[in-house]
Amino acid sequence: MSRYAKQRIFLGAGSDELLRSRRVAVVGLGATGSVIAAWLARAGVGHLTLLDRDLVERSNLQRQLLYLEADLGRPKAEVAAARLAAANSDIELHPVVADLTSGNARELLSGFDLICDGTDNFEARFLINDLAILTGAPWIYTGAIGAEGVVWPIQVPATACLRCLIEEPPAFGDVDTCDTAGVLGPAVGVVASWAALEALKILTGREPHRELVRFNLWDDERQFLRPPKSRCRFCTEQITEFLDARWTLKASALCGLEGVQIRVNPPGKLDFAALQSRLETRSGSPWKQRGMLLKGRDGGWDITLFQDGRALIHGAITPERARSWYTEVVGC
Ligand SMILES: [Zn+2]
Incomplete structure (x- = not known):
């Protein structure tokens, strides 16, 4: 057979x-x-x-x-x-x-x-x-x-x-x-x-x-x-804004520091209150809001989220892993 x-x-x-x-x-x-x-x-x-x-x-x-x-x-x-x-x-x-x-x-x-x-x-x-x-x-x-x-x-x-x-x-x-x-x-x-x-x-x-x-x-x-x-x-009209990178989630290694920066284009507006409770549940540790920043720790990394959607992730992490973390946690 x-x-x-x-x-x-x-x-x-x-x-x-x-x-x-x-x-x-x-x-x-x-x-x-x-x-x-x-x-x-x-x-x-x-x-x-x-x-x-x-x-x-x-x-x-x-x-x-x-x-x-x-x-x-x-x-x-x-x-x-x-x-x-x-x-x-x-x-x-x-x-x-x-x-x-x-x-x-x-x-x-x-x-x-x-x-x-x-x-x-x-x-x-x-x-x-x-x-x-x-x-x-x-x-x-x-x-x-x-x-x-x-x-x-x-x-x-x-x-x-x-x-x-x-x-x-x-x-x-x-x-x-x-x-x-x-x-x-x-x-x-x-x-x-x-x-x-x-x-x-x-x-x-x-x-x-x-x-x-x-x-x-x-x-x-x-x-x-x-x-x-x-x-x-x-x-x-075959307008391809994503392929043309007019819409992006970019992750780049930080210069001289261990970590990754994530930038979102066009900038969004994060709902810090919702994100804070989600991140605290996920990480099991407190996150703090300071003005336009939301800071805390997850997965062994120090993370700073900006109101416009940007993120700084300090610690041993690759840009690929950082993008995964971001889409998993913040969404998109
Ligand atoms: Zn269409």
């Missing part, structure tokens, strides 16, 4: 070859990205690029199915590629340990038949959306938090784009993150499997479900939302 026999019965003769010819990028290999990448690797997608900036942490093990205790501290992209290669040695797996930015998005995400969003932040999603506006590549927006999630297959110009739905990333601190709402492993699994199913439709030449599906899996709710009929100026 061949590896894909059962899948071929469902998808039809020729599906093995079709999937083997496809190139897919999975951006972000947390809970959603792990599940999407695993299904696509096992289904025999010929090339998978696996992109993630983070290392495996203990708090990931509750829901990120590709990682084991022995992987703690190793780059997620590398561990994921090795694990999936052990599950399917017929396919090409290309791990990339990097932060997706306006500077590298074109290079890292060009030439794919499909881009799957496994990220946890809107900055990356808007970058993917910009790239998809330019190249016409299909992509699947997937988000999960708590026991809720959304999946939406997008292909411009046949469909609306992410900015037709949400013009700008939510303000910093305005969206729930895994840090504020928590996240349940099985709920992410359902949402990510739904996305992988839509991916298989796209990769075998079928039409995916074109409405945005929104789940609340704890309360047994499912809603289909029709994407907006009127198209935004960004996708109709």
